[in-house]
Amino acid sequence: MNTSPFAGDGALAVYTGRTMSWAAVASSCFSAVLLVILALSSGSSGGALLVVLPLLLIAIGVLLEVVTASSVRATAGPNGFTIRWGWFGWPRCSYPLEQIERAEVIDLPWWRVSWGLWWSPKRTSCTLRGGPTVRLTLSNGRIVTVTVPEPAAAVASIQAAKARCDR
Amino acid sequence: MRWAIDHTSRERLQDQIAGCVRRGVATGELEVGEQLPPAAELGEALSVDRNTVLAAYRQLRDDGILEFRRGRGARVVSGGPALSAVTEAAQALVTTAREHGLGRNDLIRIIKELT
Known part of the structure; x- marks a missing residue:
């Protein structure tokens, strides 16, 4: 049994999470x-x-x-951050690690929840509830906000992967 | 769900993936009824072949931890025999500790020293 899921040379750490909101649907x-x-x-x-x-x-x-509200699957790790919607994993959005400038956990207020996919020229949002949420700032300035079950773990895997790349 | 595998390890990748699921179930990170990622998606994320993930899922299904349902993927159905064995051992440990006048914090300290 590993003592830490994100430690050790040669180790590869990935986070996967699925969120759904029947209330939004x-x-x-x-x-x-x-x-x-x-x-x-x-x-x-x-x-x-x-x-x-x-x-x-x-x-x-x-x-x-x-x-976009019934099933949101997020994957974070050495391949960057990927969001897949729906039962068939389509549509999907991928953000390679090189494009991610910063990954953080924010406290999203309920009045800023998008209840599904929301796209604007500067922002992509796929939030299904308030509270701790993953926020990515991309190198082109775009801000991506996504609800995942364990945002801290998702951010940790992105930061660990980036640290490995920087080494 | 956190997945940690080591491509340089001597342990087979499918065993490492199965180990991640077992750990997730044992720690409560994975609950009964929770759906695991499709094999192709997880394989892509972990840089392993889809069949390696499927082999791990099949191994867990044979152990009674997962079940496959058409169109609904792989789902956790129980904690498996490993978890119940650990729970039983932990219960025996708590009982023995109480008999010797040790409390919760003493047990946590002992376990921390051992792990």
């Missing part, structure tokens, strides 16, 4: 039902396009939410 489905009712009631006075287009957008939105 259920709330998005509930919102989708409300939006469908709204689309149908507004569409009855307009053309078919006014019904089909909002319904299509809602379907895409709900599908994305279900995939």
Whole structure:
């Protein structure tokens, strides 16, 4: 039995974790039902396009939410940090170790939780709950925030891998 | 779940991977019902072949620690015989320590000295 999972020359340490939020999926489905009712009631006075287009957008939105909030698998280690969504591990985002400038654990307030995948030109966020969360700062300035079951262990494996590379 | 393997070790990689799962179950890091990463993903992360991970998973399934379900991957089903043996030994240790007037902190100190 190893005394420390991240110690020793020749040793390779990896962290894997899976997070899911049925609450996020259920709330998005509930919102989708409300939006469908709204689309149908507004569409009855307009053309078919006014019904089909909002319904299509809602379907895409709900599908994305279900995939990105129902199962988030994170892997941290010598290959960097990888996030896989959904049951089939797709879509996925990979951040190689060389791209990760800093890895830290932050205390995410509940009002900043994204409840699924959120992308903006400077940030990628996939958070499903508040509290301790992994935050990566990439060399291009992008900030990646991800919920994992044990953020300290994920950050430790990234830092250990970076320290090995620097040696 | 933390995985630590050594590619330079004489111990087979599949045994090391199985050892990580056993340790995770014994320490409570892995709970009953928890799903393990798919073999291909874990293999990629640990820089080992997918079949090596599958061999480790099969070994754990044969020991009654994991079960495979179609479409749901490998799941932890029990702590396995190793954990119950350690729990029984720990219970006997606690009883013996009480008989000799040793408390919780004394036991922790002794275990720290031994490990």
